[in-house]
Amino acid sequence: MIEVDVTVIGGGIIGCAVAAEAARSRREVVLLEKEPRLGGGITSRNSEVAHAGLYYRPGSLKARSCVRGRRLLKEFCARAGVDYRETGKLIVATTAQEEPELARLFALGHENGVEDLALLGGQAVAALEPAVRATAALHSPRTGVLDAEGAAKAYGRLAGERGAQILTEAEVTGLAPERGGWRVAVRRGSENWSHRSRCVVNAAGLHGDDIAALAGIDVDAARLRLRWSRGNYFDVDARHGGRVTRLVYPVPPADGSSLGVHLCLDRTGQLRLGPDVEELPERREDYRVDPSRRAAFFAGASRFLPFLTLADLTPAMAGIRPRLARAGEEVADFYVQREEGDQAGLINLIGIESPGLTAAPALAELVGQLLVAT
Numbered sequence: 001m002i003e004v005d006v007t008v009i010g011g012g013i014i015g016c017a018v019a020a021e022a023a024r025s026r027r028e029v030v031l032l033e034k035e036p037r038l039g040g041g042i043t044s045r046n047s048e049v050a051h052a053g054l055y056y057r058p059g060s061l062k063a064r065s066c067v068r069g070r071r072l073l074k075e076f077c078a079r080a081g082v083d084y085r086e087t088g089k090l091i092v093a094t095t096a097q098e099e100p101e102l103a104r105l106f107a108l109g110h111e112n113g114v115e116d117l118a119l120l121g122g123q124a125v126a127a128l129e130p131a132v133r134a135t136a137a138l139h140s141p142r143t144g145v146l147d148a149e150g151a152a153k154a155y156g157r158l159a160g161e162r163g164a165q166i167l168t169e170a171e172v173t174g175l176a177p178e179r180g181g182w183r184v185a186v187r188r189g190s191e192n193w194s195h196r197s198r199c200v201v202n203a204a205g206l207h208g209d210d211i212a213a214l215a216g217i218d219v220d221a222a223r224l225r226l227r228w229s230r231g232n233y234f235d236v237d238a239r240h241g242g243r244v245t246r247l248v249y250p251v252p253p254a255d256g257s258s259l260g261v262h263l264c265l266d267r268t269g270q271l272r273l274g275p276d277v278e279e280l281p282e283r284r285e286d287y288r289v290d291p292s293r294r295a296a297f298f299a300g301a302s303r304f305l306p307f308l309t310l311a312d313l314t315p316a317m318a319g320i321r322p323r324l325a326r327a328g329e330e331v332a333d334f335y336v337q338r339e340e341g342d343q344a345g346l347i348n349l350i351g352i353e354s355p356g357l358t359a360a361p362a363l364a365e366l367v368g369q370l371l372v373a374t
């Protein structure tokens with residue numbers, strides 16, 4: 001490989017969707033993933049929810065890309081044979097004091113263009129989900145769950161069918177501007193090479209800021225330093241499987257740091273709780289779940305899932321969010337930018353935390369437009 005048109009760094013859902021989009025019109029696209037498989041990063045460690053787009057600030061990239069992305073993702077999964085189920089979701093109030101928040105989210109969702117939302121009273125909730133305790137709820141029937149890693153792999157396959165080269169175990173180790181493009185240094189096993197690329201797309205997930213730094217960006221000055229924030233999950237005993245058929249979320253914490261510990265469903269209908277928010281003081285890809293968190297999970301979820309006992313919960317898995325803002329600070333939007341000046345030809349996607357899975361196809365479209373103009 002001597003020269004390519006587009007190099008995509010990272011083979012998660014974002015990089016794979018971008019590679020498929022770029023390969024639609026570009027002559028030569030290469031995707032480089034440092035791990036042995038596609039979709040094994042953040043993409044394989046999350047709630048796998050296709051969000052409707054309720055929570056995000058109207059007009060923000062998170063809001064726009066989530067609403068559009070969900071529709072595109074559902075269509076794509078149907079075409080590609082990726083498991084996708086429109087389970088629906090309830091955001092539940094457990095006290096009268098929480099109910100005004102449902103009306104606020106209803107209005108926000110409406111402004112964001114989310115379809116089919118409905119406010120339900122306690123009896124209507126009981127009719128839909130008899131095992132859930134709530135005084136009222138916001139029902140989002142379009143919310144779903146999907147095989148996130150399967151979707152990333154399917155985008156990777158589509159990119160390959162469109163002529164892109166997909167290389168795993170290929171780590172980008174250097175980026176230097178060269179003749180209006182970039183020289184990309186790659187390590188693959190014992191092999192090292194560099195190639196010239198007219199454009200580079202940074203979709204490196206947890207390492208998005210490291211890649212930006214490799215390209216010469218002062219990430220602290222540009223406020224692009226990522227903070228890692230772990231989200232832990234607990235499994236609910238299998239005997240409760242199928243007892244609740246929709247995703248159930250509490251009214252989210254006021255600081256916007258998360259959506260609150262919620263009830264997820266895996267694709268077989270088993271129940272799982274999570275994620276919480278655990279700031280990681282140092283960067284370590286440590287996915288062990290501390291069993292002592294169980295009491296906090298139980299306290300949060302038993303408010304709306306009264307059938308739970310403490311003994312029903314066992315540590316399951318964790319994922320790490322690439323955050324541009326700390327809990328308590330204003331929640332940052334996705335950073336998707338075609339850089340200028342010394343970094344011309346570089347498109348950065350940084351801070352792609354939730355709803356990044358849902359938003360992926362819409363963000364890929366956006367990158368496609370930026371590439372046309374690059």
Ligand SMILES: Cc1cc2nc3c(=O)[nH]c(=O)nc-3n(C[C@H](O)[C@H](O)[C@H](O)COP(=O)(O)OP(=O)(O)OC[C@H]3O[C@@H](n4cnc5c(N)ncnc54)[C@H](O)[C@@H]3O)c2cc1C
Binds near residue numbers: 045353
């Ligand atoms: C706990 C949790 C729950 C979430 N729940 C949801 C949800 O329910 N719904 C939703 O829409 N979103 C959710 N998200 C967000 C969603 O999972 C992410 O936005 C999405 O998976 C990000 O995908 P990505 O491709 O950017 O990252 P990744 O999947 O991590 O892909 C980036 C890839 O880049 C590779 N890479 C890094 N550095 C290099 C390098 N130097 N060279 C080559 N390759 C490199 C990595 O190995 C990795 O595979 C959640 C996230 C978390 C953490």
